[in-house]
Amino acid sequence: MSVPAFWLRRGVLAGMAFPLAQLFGALARWRRRALRPQRLPVPVIVVGNIAVGGSGKTPVVDWLVGVLRARGWHPGIVSRGHGGRIEGVAAVPAEGDPALYGDEPVLLARLTGCPLVIGRDRPAAARELLRLHPGCDVIVADDGMQHYRLGRDLEVAVVDEATLGNRLLLPAGPLREPLSRLAEVDLVIAHGPLAAATRAAAGAVPVFDMHLQGGSLEAVAAPGRTRPVAELRGCRVHAVAGIGRPQRFFEQLAGDGIEPVPHPFPDHHRFTPADLDFGDALPILMTAKDAVKCRPFAPEDCWEYPVRAQIGSGAAERILEKLEDGRTTA
Known part of the structure; x- marks a missing residue:
């Protein structure tokens, strides 16, 4: 997507919008505290980002589904369905119309062959997925980091340094959440080189590099x-x-x-x-x-x-270890 030029630097326009960014941040914090997460009977892995714009989440979801299947899990996917015309929740067929269901859900359905349900209401979409596919034992939420009504067991943040811009919150900059949010997730996947400050913001959370390989x-x-x-x-x-x-x-x-x-x-x-x-x-x-x-x-x-995500050694193991620890303690 095309972003405003002032999101790339901390200039006059970003400064003028800074009070609104502070208000946005306060509302986001209040919303996160006020919303009660809805837990599901199966674990949920959220793949998301903290900035507006493409960071490479779709290839990560495709990669993650492959990792889960290889370990014997039966994943399903929930997604927003952005760009489609569906109201409510709906299952997405692999040969579905992108104008109806959204381009990314149709692409993911074709790439993964997974059951996939879209809906603005992510918990409702997840419940519909489990109703239609009771054998599903783990849900991957595509682009769901800020949808706090959906309870989650793991969070994977996909970060592209180029999308962080001036590192200010909306509307002064491109961030949906502050950079410090990276220290709260389970792992960070870096699409391309990250600045030292971004890696530092993740704190003790491990950062794994990713590149896309064409076929x-x-x-x-x-x-x-x-x-x-x-x-x-x-x-x-x-x-x-x-x-x-x-x-x-x-x-x-x-x-x-x-x-x-x-x-x-x-x-x-x-x-x-x-x-x-x-x-x-x-x-x-x-x-x-x-x-x-x-x-x-x-x-x-x-x-x-077509491209496939190549992600640094250890990322899959960390996800599976956390997921299976939760399975044994449930």
């Missing part, structure tokens, strides 16, 4: 038709990204030796055929989150660039 390209209009990324090294391509931080996608392509012609769009953008009409024969590359929305009208030479 083979997949034709957006014809899933199953693939080509190696290496075929496009040294080539110019139209790079389409309607995600929280489009620049990261463009940089990743450049790191693979591809010359991107950047086309950034707002986060959760609803694409139309005209958005992909660039008037030439260059290939089009886009993120998986955008591909789920463009599949019905994508040109033949339009390719999804």
